[in-house]
Amino acid sequence: MSAPPTPSSRPTVTEREARQVAEAAREQDWRKPSFAKELFLGRFRLDLIHPHPLPAEEDVQRGEEFLAKLRDFCETKIDGAVIERDARIPDDVITGLKELGAFGMKIDTKYGGLGLTQVYYNKALALVGSANPAIGALLSAHQSIGVPQPLKMFGTEEQKDTFLPRCARTDISAFLLTEPDVGSDPARLATTAVRDGDDYVLDGVKLWTTNGVVADLLVVMARVPKSERGKGGITAFVVEAASEGITVENRNAFMGLRGLENGVTRFHRVRVPAAHRIGPEGAGLKIALTTLNTGRLSLPAMCVGAGKWCLKIAREWSAVREQWGKPVALHEAVGSKISFIAATTFALEAVLDLSSQMADEDRNDIRIEAALAKLYGSEMACLMADELVQIRGGRGFETAASLEARGERAVPAEQLLRDLRINRIFEGSTEIMHLLIAREAVDAHLSVAGDLIDPDKSLSDKARAGAQAGVFYAKWLPKLVAGPGQLPRSYADFHPSGHPDLSAHLRHVERAARKLARSTFYAMSRWQGRMETKQGFLGRVVDIGAELFAMSAACVRAEHLRAKGDHGREAYQLADAFCRQSRIRVEELFGRLWTNTDDLDRKVVKGVLGGAYEWLEQGVVDPSGDGPWIAEATPGPSQRENVRRAIG
Numbered sequence: 001m002s003a004p005p006t007p008s009s010r011p012t013v014t015e016r017e018a019r020q021v022a023e024a025a026r027e028q029d030w031r032k033p034s035f036a037k038e039l040f041l042g043r044f045r046l047d048l049i050h051p052h053p054l055p056a057e058e059d060v061q062r063g064e065e066f067l068a069k070l071r072d073f074c075e076t077k078i079d080g081a082v083i084e085r086d087a088r089i090p091d092d093v094i095t096g097l098k099e100l101g102a103f104g105m106k107i108d109t110k111y112g113g114l115g116l117t118q119v120y121y122n123k124a125l126a127l128v129g130s131a132n133p134a135i136g137a138l139l140s141a142h143q144s145i146g147v148p149q150p151l152k153m154f155g156t157e158e159q160k161d162t163f164l165p166r167c168a169r170t171d172i173s174a175f176l177l178t179e180p181d182v183g184s185d186p187a188r189l190a191t192t193a194v195r196d197g198d199d200y201v202l203d204g205v206k207l208w209t210t211n212g213v214v215a216d217l218l219v220v221m222a223r224v225p226k227s228e229r230g231k232g233g234i235t236a237f238v239v240e241a242a243s244e245g246i247t248v249e250n251r252n253a254f255m256g257l258r259g260l261e262n263g264v265t266r267f268h269r270v271r272v273p274a275a276h277r278i279g280p281e282g283a284g285l286k287i288a289l290t291t292l293n294t295g296r297l298s299l300p301a302m303c304v305g306a307g308k309w310c311l312k313i314a315r316e317w318s319a320v321r322e323q324w325g326k327p328v329a330l331h332e333a334v335g336s337k338i339s340f341i342a343a344t345t346f347a348l349e350a351v352l353d354l355s356s357q358m359a360d361e362d363r364n365d366i367r368i369e370a371a372l373a374k375l376y377g378s379e380m381a382c383l384m385a386d387e388l389v390q391i392r393g394g395r396g397f398e399t400a401a402s403l404e405a406r407g408e409r410a411v412p413a414e415q416l417l418r419d420l421r422i423n424r425i426f427e428g429s430t431e432i433m434h435l436l437i438a439r440e441a442v443d444a445h446l447s448v449a450g451d452l453i454d455p456d457k458s459l460s461d462k463a464r465a466g467a468q469a470g471v472f473y474a475k476w477l478p479k480l481v482a483g484p485g486q487l488p489r490s491y492a493d494f495h496p497s498g499h500p501d502l503s504a505h506l507r508h509v510e511r512a513a514r515k516l517a518r519s520t521f522y523a524m525s526r527w528q529g530r531m532e533t534k535q536g537f538l539g540r541v542v543d544i545g546a547e548l549f550a551m552s553a554a555c556v557r558a559e560h561l562r563a564k565g566d567h568g569r570e571a572y573q574l575a576d577a578f579c580r581q582s583r584i585r586v587e588e589l590f591g592r593l594w595t596n597t598d599d600l601d602r603k604v605v606k607g608v609l610g611g612a613y614e615w616l617e618q619g620v621v622d623p624s625g626d627g628p629w630i631a632e633a634t635p636g637p638s639q640r641e642n643v644r645r646a647i648g
Contacts, residue, residue, distance in 0.1 A: 027290060027367065030443075035552075036368035040441035040545050042480045042517025044510040046491070048364060049552060052560035053357040055119055063120030066101070070124055073100055074131040081400060083132050084415060087258040091647050094172075094214075097139070098648065102128070104168030106143045107152075111164035118294060118356040125298055126305030133419040134259030136302045138172075141210040144295035145288075145427070146173030147217045147238055154236075154279045154287050163217060163238060170648065171216035174241075176206040176265060177288060180633040184432045186221070186285055189234055190633065191267065193222035200224070200237065200277070202245075202270040205633040213251045213261040214647050215241045220267070221284045233282025237272050242646075245270040247638035256418030264631075266638045292427060293367045294359045299423050300352050300377030306420055307345030307381060310388045313411055314338050318391060328391070337387040343578035344380050346571070347550045350557035351376065368440050369549065375433040376546040378423035385417040431535070438538035441545065442531075445524055448472040454529070473521075480518050485510030494559055499569060500576035502555045505583070509548050512586055516544050519593055536598040544589045547582045554578050 030037065035048040055063075077096050083089055097103060105121045107113025116124065121143070129136025143149065148167045151160055167173055182188050191204025202222055212218070218239040226232035239246070250264040279287055318329035318338060328334045355369045389396035392413050395403060400410035424430050449472075451457045451465035484490040485507040494502035520541055524531055531538075558575035562568025607613055 027286070027293075030365055032363065032365040034365040034368055036372055036545065036549055037365070037440065037443075039513050039548055039552075040368075040517065040520070040541075041444055041476075042514040044483070044485070044506075044513045044552075046506065046552070046556075049354060049358075050556045050559070051563075052354065052556050053361050053363075055117055055357060055360065059117045059120070059360075062114070063116055063123065066105070066114060066116065067120065067123060067127060069100060070102065070127055073097070074128055078128075078131040078135065080132040080412065081404075081410065083134060083259040084412070085401070087253065089132070089135060089138065089259045089261070093135070094138070094647050097135070098169060101169070102139055103142055103172070104148075105139070107148050107164055107168040111160060112168040113148075113164070114168075118297065118359045119353060122297055122301035122304075122352055122356050125301040126308070129302035130305040130309050132259060133302060133306075133416075134257045136298075136305075137257055137260055138211060140298035140302070141175065142167070142173050144298040145175040145219075145291055146211065146215075147171075147219055148173065149291045149295055150219055150236060150278055150287050151238070153290060154283070158275070159238065159278070167217065172211055172214055172647065173217040173219065174209050174211035174215035175219045175288075176209050176212065177221045178208050179205060180207045180264075180631045184428065186234060186288075189221065189223050190635075191220070191222040192635070193220075193224050193235060193237065193272070195224065195227055195229055195274070196271075198274050199271045200274060202237070202239070202267040202272055203635040204267050205635070206265045206267075207631075207633075208252065208262055209248075209265045210260060210262045212241075212265050213248050213263040213643065214645055215261075216646070217241060218265075219278070220272075221288060224281050230281035234284040235281045236278040236284040236287045238276045238278060239270065239272050241644065243270050243272070246644075247640065247642045248644035249638055249640040249642075251643050254422065256415070256421055263643065268635065268637045293370055296370045296374040296427055297352065297356055297359065299426060300348065300373040303377035303381035303420070303423060304345065304349045304352050306416060307341065307348055307384050309416070310384045311338075311341050311345050313413065314341055314388055314391050317411075334391055337391055339577055340581065341384045341387060343574050343581055344384055346557075346574040347554040347578045347582075348377050348380060350553040350575075351550050354553045354556065368437060371428075371433055371437050371440075372542075372546045372549050374427065375430060375437065375542070376550055378420075378426075379430060381420050382417070382424060385413070385420050389413050389417055431539070434539035434542045435535065437542045437545070441541065442520065442524070444472075445521070449524075452528070477521070480514045480521075483510050483514055485512075485514070494555055496562065499562065499572040502558060502572060502575055502579070505551055505576070505579035506555055508579075508583055509551050512544070512548055512590075515590065516541065516548070519590070523593075534598070536596060536601075537593060540589050540593050544586055547586045547589070551579045551582050 033045070033048055035045055038045040038048070073096060078093055101114045102124070104111075104113030105116045105124055107115070109115040125136050125140055128139065146167070147163055151163060155163075177186065179190055182190065191202065191206065193200040193202050200222075202220065204222065206212070206220070209215075209218075218241050220237045220239050221234055222237065224230065224232045224235045245268045247266045247268070248263045249266055252262045252264065254260065254262070315329075315338070318334055319327050321328045323331065329338055351373050355366055355373050358364045358366050358369065392411065395408070395411070396413045399414060400412040404410035428436060449465055449469035451461045452469060457465070487507075490510070491503040491506040494506055523534065523537055527534055554575040558568070558571040561571040
């Protein structure tokens, strides 16, 4: 018999067991339609997103009233240069945001919150994030993944009554999952919560606890040992940050988001009432993933804000700066960058607003749409910021403080590039998002044919799966041969007189969706059980899907704006430009599905790890300091000063 788990035991997990834990945490069922899921299956369901869904008038009024107050606060109370210089958001700014209600934007009014829709919550994040991205991260971490969201979805009425009013007005919350040796592989989670009477006792160390330095309430993920009282497993808890035994051991510093209150938090024999457990034992990962389904929309919201600012600076600067007798904007090399920023910002806002409104309506399952918005937004925003730095030239590389010191406008372009970089890592890195979305994209295939490629299934199971798959593919595959995208008059509503022809782009999306589905089926047939190791292929499949989703959203938004007489002609021009740019990227990605260096890259990697190319590293010095690659995280009492600070 194995020894009972102790706080110091780190679980040993095989690759297969880790995948099983992640799979068990997935939301398994599809109870509502999903535009993106259908897109990956080769079915272009334009009816799911067009006409563009609209918010209720009272939601618009409430949202616009708050945005007006928030804009005034941003313009008069927030000094982004001070936050960048001091690497800290001033306490009076945080207190002012609390008084404004910004910490309760997503919390229902019956708990003291503002009850904003997802659409207006995201507009608020874009606005405040443009003043300083660290403030956007503070508010987002508090509401999108901190205590309010999981309690809204999974908490008891007593928990909501106890904690939500605090979160709405006075308390800051944080989400603690990552550990020094555990990132996107939560099966190896080492923090434990052992049942002791009416309490759980927490022991462990959490890393990169955004808001953790200033938080009053924490959502903590910990492993509960199986016992007579419960099945155990990774479980979520609401924990008072001031509890005895909690030490914030370090406030972390980063290349960007210098005002971020992110730390290392140690738990040593911290007692948490069982009544503060969110959901049943073992439901922690499912709670975390479900919370992120809409929580992920906060990052693309701030990416949209960044794109809007990039466009403003690019327009103003490139009209003033002259080179060879004319403004640099009129030189094609610079103009193409400005066009990319304008068109991409339009598309990102289209993706964000569409996904957010669908989240508010709750008619569609948007787990893939939200993930695509996060993936696409974070990648494209970084590209836009990089292009802005290039457009600004040496001034783009120069800090705002230096520009101001020598008498020029303090434009923090280089800061934006640094601040945005984390979004490709936050809440699921690009690589993890590729795998997560790919898993959802092939879910229909695995549900009917998964047993065929599972080595642990019996011959009888495989036979049944084969019969089931035969029925599914006999109906599905013929539909991938032809579709509306081949008919020249399809989607004619998107070609009004005097406007660019967006119907041609939608026909391209329909054809590309079928091609993508055929490519995915061919790859599954070719690689079968090895498909999950083809991460390069899967990443390109997802990137194609992201482009097709963005094109669809851009066209739908343009038509929506035209129909209501709101810059319709200009919106059509931007959508046309974006789709033309996107189609070039899609064709390149399709080519790289089958023509790439993936196999060669794997050989080179083995050589690198095996030391075959160490000679190539000669001729430099390593400025890195001493110390382990991964910090020791053995549970026990803290040996360091508590750097937690309370605000207000």
